[in-house]
Structure formats: C-alpha cells, structure tokens
Amino acid sequence: MTLKISPVLVKELRKKTGAGMMSCKKALQETNGNINGAIKILFQKGLASADKKVNRKAIEGIIGSYIHTGGKIGVLVEINCETDFVARHEEFHELVKNIAMQIAASPEEVMYISLNMIPREVSQMESEMESKKEDLINKPDQIIEKIVAGRVEKNLKKLTLLNQPFIRTPNISVEELIKERISFFGENIKVKRFIRYTLGN
Template sequence: MSVEISSKLVKQLREKTGAGMMNCKKALQETSCDFDKAIEILRQKGLASADKKSDRQATEGIIHSYIHTGGKIGVLVEVNCETDFVARREEFIDLVKDIAMQIAACPLVHYISIDKIPNSIIQSEERIESGKDDLKNKPQEIKEKILKGRVEKILKTQTLLDQPFIRNSSITINELVKEKISLLGENIKIARFTRFEIGK
C-alpha cells in the first residue's frame, strides 16, 4: 500500500535539498514520510551522480569578488562549470557567493583541497608531529597511524573543500558543491581563490 505524500512535504524537501519534485516524492515514499531519512537518501543519490560528473571538463563559470562588511577582508574566487547557461543560473551564482563568504570567514584556509598542498608543507607538518613527546615511546605501527591522523586533521583546517559550510555546518563545502552538481547536472570546480586582509 503506497503512502499518501502531501505536496507541501514534497515542496519542503525540494527546498531543503534542491532535488527534483519526483525524486523528493519517491524518497518520501521509500522512507514512509521520514523527512530526515529522505534527505539522507537524496544526498546519497545526489552525491553519487555528482561523482560521475567530476571528470568532465569545466571551462565556463564566473569570477566573483566579495568585500566583507567594514572593508577589512576581500575575496576573489573563480568557480567553473561546463556551460555558460549554468554559469548564469541563480543557483550557480548563489553557490559562488556562498563560497566567497566561506573563504572570507576562514583565515586558515590557503588551498582548495589536500592534493593541492605542496609536499614541503606536508613534510613539515609530519616532522613537527612526529617529534612530539607523546609519540616517542609508541610502537612504530601505532605511531604511524596516529601521525597520519594528526597530519590529515591539520591539513584539513587549511583546505576549503573540507570546511564545514558556514550556513549549514552539517555539510562540508565539498558536499555543498556536489549537491549543486546534482541539481544543475554539470561538473562544478573551484578553480582558484585569493583572500585579502588589511595589514596581512
């Protein structure tokens, strides 16, 4: 027996996730109207479809400038998509604005992702962490495991894609981008950014 789904609930789920109306309705049916579980299903499916698009070339897009209130912090960011049509869509423009505000709010962020961090920085962090007293008497295998976890945690504080989204801390910037890939049907990449702060 199929569950009766109200159009109001479908609309709420669409607004929350950006997924299509039919997908929202189906997710609600699958979860017997459990709103949180429906979001989880849509995110899982959305992220999966986003991953399939991540190898496609993204050579269109926009460069956006953001000046934080008071004029002490400024950001320039380039975000790419596949077509000029998507670059002009409100959802894409809003995403770019959100990314620019995220960069302004994150003074420790210098890289887009961990794979963009120079080896010299990674090696320096490994040296610092491996020299800490609490690791000295640990067996080598355990020491390496702890070291790897600590260094990864430090590196993630410096990468934009690993930051919790300032408007919704339950997702990262990487997940936010993937949700928009799913919604807009094109690959989206953060190409580069610069953060300016008075006196720095």
C-alpha cells in the first residue's frame, strides 16, 4: 500500500529543494514521509542528472557583483547558462549573488574555479614541498607517492572556488550547489571567471 503524503509536506519539500511536485511526492513516499531523507534522494538524483549536462555549451548568463559591508571587499563574477530565459530567472540571479558572496567570504588563496584550472607549475611546486616533509623520511616510495598525492589534492582544493563549503549550507560544496541548480533549471551552469578586490591590495 502506497503511503499517503499530505500536500503540506509536498509543498514544504518543494520550497526547500525547488524540485517538481511529483518528484517531491515520490521521494516522500520512498522515505515514509521523512523530509530529510527525501531531500537526500532528490539531491542525489539532481547530481546524477546534472552530471549529464555539464559538457553542454553555456554562453548566456550574467555578470554579478557583491560589495561586502564596509566596502573593503568587492567581487565581480560571470556565471553562464544555456538560455537567456534562465539568465533572466530570479533564482538564477540569486545563485549568482550567493556565489559572489561566497567568493567575498572565501580565504584570499581561493584564486581558481576548479582543480583543472590550476597551472601545472603550481601543482608541481606543491608536490615538491610535500615530498620533502620530514614525516615521510624512511617510508617506502609507493607509500610516499600516495601520501604526497593525497596531500597535494587536499592543498589544491583549498585554492578552488568549487571545492569550498557553501557558506549558507556548509555540508555541500559550491560545486554541489551549482549541480542542484543545473538539475532545477535543466540547463548547464558554469562559473566562467571571477575577480576579488580587497581594499589596499
């Protein structure tokens, strides 16, 4: 027997996730009305559908800005989508504003959008520094290689916007936030470029 889900619960889940009514109802039925479980299901499905869209061309969008309180930090960011229709959407503008705020709140070493945009020389320099650490002395080469690779990846992620925890929901990354919106709009969304200004620098 299918569990009857109240319209109020469906409405609440829609508000939290932006997913369609039937998707919300189905997710709630799968989790016996557990809203947190339903959010998790919708999020996982959203990421799966978003992954299929990430290589699609995105040349529309907007340039957003954010000036932090006091006027000491400013951000310009270009976010692209596939159509002008989505670019004019209020929720797309909200996403751009959130990402601009994220950049303003991120540590100053966040200079790249994703790992694949980090220059090779930066990666090599990190690798050299990590391989010279004292705690690796006398360890077998294979073990050193694995430890260094893990540490380098961890260090490089700190430099990238997409790997930062989202300031408003720290249990997801900026990349996962964007994938949620890709799923919601049904279009590819990309951070094209950004610049962060700090007064006096």
